[in-house]
Amino acid sequence: MASHKSAKRTLPELEDILLRRIFLISLMEPNESDAKVAYLELTAAEILSEGRPMQLSRDLIERVLVDRLSSVFPGAEPPFEYLVGCYRRAIDEGRKIASMRDRETKAEMEAVIREAKKLVVCYCRIHLANPDMFPQAETVAKISPSSPLVSLICSEVSLAIDGFGGGSGIQCPPGFLDEFFRDLDQETLETVLRPVFEDLRTEVNKVSALGNFQPLLRALKLLVSYPACAKALVNHPKWCPVPSHVDGRVFEVTSLLGPFFHVSALPDHPIFVGQPDVG
Structure with a gap:
């Protein structure tokens, strides 16, 4: 039954699901509280005011990622650890889609993962070259100088x-x-x-x-x-x-x-x- 439902999902829907899993970001208020998932309420409001669907996509993810890195959430990982975690989750998602039968869908999802990894590496470089660019909890900065x-x-x-x-x-x-x-x-x-x-x-x-x-x-x-x-x-x-x-x-x-x-x-x-x- 689950596979039947997933087969009905459109490519934009699958892309949204994949990016949410990789970046642990939500534009919709989650039903259950998960400290690891960041709900970007202000970003969601901006996107909604632009008349765009409330879905993550490749042309939107960099903007959303910057908003995620520019905010401090309770219990959130420091920027670099978060980004490395995104890269790891991208690898995990790549393993999951390896068994997809639909070649077109598989190719699209692989492209999403490649771009997500490239974006993560880019912002890892930016953060390390400019450590004060994105905020983090003061206790983290003191513990890990x-x-x-x-x-x-x-x-x-x-x-x-x-x-x-x-x-x-x-x-x-x-x-x-x-x-x-x-x-x-x-x-x-x-x-x-x-x-x-x-x-x-x-x-x-x-x-x-x-x-x-x-x-x-x-x-x-x-x-x-x-x-x-x-x-x-x-x-x-x-x-x-x-x-x-x-x-x-x-x-x-x-x-x-x-x-x-x-x-x-x-x-x-x-x-x-x-x-x-x-x-």
Whole structure:
């Protein structure tokens, strides 16, 4: 019976359902309260005043997404986590429609998913390059001052035994990083990666050879596997700190890669000791 009903749905109706599932946005007041679904009442009123149907569509979704990101809802995820979740849900919906028999409908829904993923990646870039563009709860900003991209990258390279990168609850969806770094202009990329390299450097500086430094090293290795990211690394102001005549210890402490080479099982001066202390 359910399949008979779905067969009667028009393409615009199916597109609306798909986009609502991916972006967790509703233009109609939901019958049941779901903290994850954002009811955009003002946006809905604007769309209604324009005489348009109360349905999400590809030509409307960017406008609706901006309104969703520009608002703070109780219990809502921070912007980056929300967008990554949208990308993951797009992948899940893609798996569901893989078994569709109607080729025309399947092709249309696949096109919707491709555009949704592209839009999500675009706004992930915008948010990371301009962290203050979209509001978020003050408590979230205080708890997570570092770039959320660090946790995502670490989750991609962490092994089950690492216990690193999953504490924030954010996991990297398949293919997200490849799409994120593809065709991104160098200036924006360097703006996005500048705090990422700083965060990796800061975190690895805290650990010794007995600590969990390997996920951080793998994260750096993953980043430089993308040529544009490797270029962003050597363009970073701390790639080669000035003045260039500083001694080895100062260069190690102030440069980006220095802390990665600092990890050692040899005892060190208390000021530079990582954790756990090797003695």
